Amino acid sequence: KQEVTQIPAALSVPEGENLVLNCSFTDSAIYNLQWFRQDPGKGLTSLLLIQSSQREQTSGRLNASLDKSSGRSTLYIAASQPGDSATYLCASNYNTDKLIFGTGTRLQVFP
Amino acid sequence: NAGVTQTPKFQVLKTGQSMTLQCAQDMNHNSMYWYRQDPGMGLRLIYYSASEGTTDKGEVPNGYNVSRLNKREFSLRLESAAPSQTSVYFCASSGLQGTSFYEQYFGPGTRLTVT
Numbered sequence: 001k002q003e004v005t006q007i008p009a010a011l012s013v014p015e016g017e018n019l020v021l022n023c024s025f026t027d028s029a030i031y032n033l034q035w036f037r038q039d040p041g042k043g044l045t046s047l048l049l050i051q052s053s054q055r056e057q058t059s060g061r062l063n064a065s066l067d068k069s070s071g072r073s074t075l076y077i078a079a080s081q082p083g084d085s086a087t088y089l090c091a092s093n094y095n096t097d098k099l100i101f102g103t104g105t106r107l108q109v110f111p
Numbered sequence: 112n113a114g115v116t117q118t119p120k121f122q123v124l125k126t127g128q129s130m131t132l133q134c135a136q137d138m139n140h141n142s143m144y145w146y147r148q149d150p151g152m153g154l155r156l157i158y159y160s161a162s163e164g165t166t167d168k169g170e171v172p173n174g175y176n177v178s179r180l181n182k183r184e185f186s187l188r189l190e191s192a193a194p195s196q197t198s199v200y201f202c203a204s205s206g207l208q209g210t211s212f213y214e215q216y217f218g219p220g221t222r223l224t225v226t
Contacts, residue, residue, distance in 0.1 A: 034214060043115075043201060044154075044217040089154070093213055098144075098169070103153040 002027045004092050006102035013080055013109055021075040021105045023090035028068050034099065035064050035075050036089040044089065048075070080109045113137055115218035117202050123224045124192045132187040132221050134202030142205045143185035144169075144215070145177060147198040154201065160185055192225045199223070 005024045013019055023033070032051045036044040048057045048064040050073065056065040063076040077084055087106045091099035115136045124130055136143065145157040146169075156169030160179040174196060176188045185204075189196060202218040 032213065036217075041222075043219040044203075046214055046216060049214045091154075091215075096213075098156060098159065099154075099213075099215060101154040103151065 002092070002094065002100050004090060004100050004102040006088075006090060006105050008105060009103070010106040011108070013107075015080060015082060015109055015111050017080050017109075018076070018078050019080055019107075021077070021088050021090075021107070023073040023075070023102055025071050025073070025092045025100075027092075027094065028071050029094060030066075030068055031093045031096075033064075033066055033073050034091045034093065035062075035073075036091065038087045038089060038104070040086075047088075077107075080107075082109050082111055085109050115202055115204055115216055117200075117218040117221050119221060120219065121222050123226065124189075125226055126193060128192050129188065129190050130192065130223075131189075132200055132202075132223075133184070134186065134218060135184045136202075136204040136216070137183065138204060138206065138216065139182070140204035140206035140216075141182070142213075143179065144203040144205075145175070145185070145187045146201045146203065147171065148201060148220075149198050157187065157200075189223075192223075194225045197223060197225045 003026045034049045035047045050057045050066040061078040066073045087104045089104045091101045118133045144159040146154045158177040160166045163182045178186045200221045203215045205215040
C-alpha cells in the first residue's frame with residue numbers, strides 16, 4: 001500500500017533557526033512530490049513540486065529535496081520566522097492525477 | 112484570476128438533509144478533485160474527474176455523488192447527510208503548467224457540520 005508519513009507531527013522552534021521537516025513514502029516509483037502549507041482554517045497552498053527526475057527545488061528560504069532510493073523528502077526552511085507557523089503537508093504522486101497525503105507537521109515559530 | 116473557489120464557506124445540516132457543495136476553477140485545468148480533511152486522518156480523496164464528462168471514485172466515496180458540469184465546475188452532493196460527514200471539504204484542480212505536471216491547487220474549503 002502506498003503511504004506517506006511525516007515526522008514529527010508537531011515542532012516548536014525559536015525564530016531564526018534553520019529547520020528540516022521530513023516526509024517518507026513507501027513506494028519509490030514516485031512521479032513527483034508536492035509540499036503544501038496550510039494555515040489554520042484555510043486551504044492548502046502549494047509551496048514546491050519536485051519531479052522524480054529532480055533532486056531538489058528551491059523557492060526563497062525553502063528548499064525541498066527528493067531521494068527516491070531511500071523513500072524520503074525533506075523541506076528545509078532557512079532562518080525561520082513567526083510567519084512560517086503553519087501545518088506543512090507533503091503528498092506523493094505516482095504518474096496519475098491522484099495525490100497521497102501525509103498527515104502533516106504542525107510548525108510553530110516563536111519570537 | 113481567482114484560482115479555485117468554493118461555496119458555501121460554512122454549512123450546518125441536520126441528519127438526513129441534503130446539500131450540494133459547489134466548486135469552480137478558472138485555470139483551464141482538466142482535472143478536478145474533492146477531498147475531505149479530518150483531524151488525525153489527513154486529506155482523503157472522495158471523487159475526482161480527469162476530464163469533462165468523466166468522474167471516478169476515490170478512497171472514501173460512500174454517501175457522496177459528484178457532477179462535472181463543464182470544464183470549470185465540479186459539484187459534490189450529499190443526498191442524506193450523516194454526522195460522520197462532519198468535516199472540512201476541499202476542492203482542487205490540476206493540469207499541465209509548463210513543466211509542473213499534476214501540481215494541484217486548492218480552494219479555501221467548506222466547513223460542514225452535521226447534527
